[in-house]
Amino acid sequence: MISVKNLGFVYQGGKSAALDGINIEIADGDFVGITGTSGAGKTTFTFALSGIIPQKIKGDFYGAVTVDGVDTAVHPAEEFARKVGQVFQDIDSQMVASVVEDEILFGLENFGVPYEEIAKRVDRVLKDLGIEDLRDREIEGLSGGQKQKVAIASILALEPEVIVLDEPTGELDPESSREIFKILTDLNREKGITVIIVEQKIMLLCEYVKHMMVLDKGKIAFYGTPGDMASSIDTFKDLGINVPRVTELSASLISEKIYDGEVTLTVDEAEKMVRRILK
């Protein structure tokens, strides 16, 4: 379980707090989507979960973040990676090798995973992400989606309990973005890995995540299931975040007493709703 208590952070030389009084508990096996306008503190929050803040990036740190009771501010961040894996926003610069296999090997070698175990894990993560055919390819020649899968694979090989991703679909086309979410959902469901993802594409979040968090100026502006969004549509509008049109539609149909079901989060659900109303 991840427990965040009164988390605050001010970057060195920063004028205002990047994070301010964050309180949240994330259960094991949860799938949390984080969204918010730029500068809302999304990246900073992910850094706090993996211990990069305050260990690698200096600043004023308040509160406490613990993962299974281990304090991220105290436990050495480089070892912590085996518990909380971090996929960075910049796809290209987070790579450390030029060939896919070497990239996945890097962490395994460093943490001294036994020789026989390494081969098994490399095979497994390549299979899990469906990139067996990329094994000997140069990373430079891969597409954005493929690179992102390699980045996720290299973290997954360390078998973390939590994987934190910062806008992994930022540079991807809709098709590949959806694919990344599907992979993460499978990992979450089948291996029970807790997934925490920063994402701007709200449609994708609504469709795949279990909980949504909206950050605004370093504070939590909304936290709940995607279904809870319906009652906070005005909050979202104030923050400049687009709620999926199907959700907005169903919410207004419900408030107008035309429809008496649940709010819809996907186009498929909306289609069913419209058909029911028309009957």
Added chain:
Amino acid sequence: MNLLNYVPGDSFLHKLNPVTKLLAAFLYGIAAIICGNVFAEVGLIILMILISATCGIAKRAILLTRNLFFLGLIMFVIQLFFVRDGEPLAVIGGFVLFTTGGLKSALLLSLRVIAAMLPLMLLFAITQMNDLCNALVKRLHLPYRYAFIVTTAFRFVPIFATEFHDIQDAQKARGVDFDTKNIFRKIGLVAPLCVPLLVSSLKKVDVSAMSAEMRGFELRGYKSGYKEYPFGVRDLVTVAVLVALIAITALWGA
């Protein structure tokens, strides 16, 4: 085409231990340096191109030779005017422009530069940078830190190139015309781009360092590498052949 990119292959030289490849390139360079005969030097260059052909990189070798030729030309000009022994060869108004000794040593030195550098540059065509560094760490216990610096530097070249083009495109979109023939004007236009390039590069390097650290970079020792780089008979043969080459050039080519 990037002249330092890896070209995958399955040849005898491809299969050598990366450490042997590096040593072989150095030994070939030594042969070129001790060689004191213009024809033997040309022979070494041709031999190197022929060796490249066995790894399917003959075209690359010829292109590299051509590029190195310009470097050789600079060395040639410098030597030509600064080495003054032998008979005067070109005299203008009583002033000896250059001599036979100058011409001979200029020719030799420029060819020597090409012959010595060619194998080192071709090394990258048949060796993955990662393999070379991992092998150096594993077999020669080179500190991983240094190996990482070298691989990272190589890896970032294309990334920075892309970044540079992006910045240049952004400038073009605002009406800056980079297509000028005047070299000074071109430098003047490109120079200001160095600041944004430097800033974004530093950011990228920062992420790279953080990503490496978060995956246990600090914990790595020379034993950490997963891949083994054993020496085999072919490595022994290669080194023996190159030692013989040095002996031959020392005996007959000096």
